Amino acid sequence: MPITYRLAKDFNVAANIIRAQVAPNQIGTLVVELSGDIDELEAAIEWMRSQEITVLLASREISIDEDSCVHCGLCTGICPTEALTLDKDTFKLTFTRSRCIVCEQCIPTCPVNAISINL
Ligand code: SF4
Numbered sequence: 145m146p147i148t149y150r151l152a153k154d155f156n157v158a159a160n161i162i163r164a165q166v167a168p169n170q171i172g173t174l175v176v177e178l179s180g181d182i183d184e185l186e187a188a189i190e191w192m193r194s195q196e197i198t199v200l201l202a203s204r205e206i207s208i209d210e211d212s213c214v215h216c217g218l219c220t221g222i223c224p225t226e227a228l229t230l231d232k233d234t235f236k237l238t239f240t241r242s243r244c245i246v247c248e249q250c251i252p253t254c255p256v257n258a259i260s261i262n263l
Pocket residue numbers: 206222223224225226227228243244245246247248249250251
């Protein structure tokens with residue numbers, strides 16, 4: 145089903161795909177940023193759930209274990225929103241929580257498992 149097309153056409157909701165893991169004839173996962181009128185957004189989410197699509201809102205949070213982090217910067221290269229950056233003066237990792245969209249892409253990139261998600 146062309147979900148993002150239906151969201152745009154039927155609900156006037158724009159879906160910005162942050163991450164997609166979709167394989168033919170298998171369950172897929174999309175991380176999307178939805179924007180539109182609040183009533184249309186709620187109707188769009190209701191419609192997706194009526195189509196047996198599991199919708200999880202991003203109320204989860206990323207957590208960085210500062211004791212484990214070695215400030216290698218690997219996670220900053222994968223972060224699509226620049227929530228993770230290296231301070232140009234100290235070369236230490238900076239996490240700007242307000243920019244994080246909880247796409248989880250940084251988690252597997254960390255070589256010391258310093259990044260986790262709070263459910
Ligand atoms: S989950 Fe990680 S990669 Fe995704 S936006 Fe947040 S900090 Fe960046």
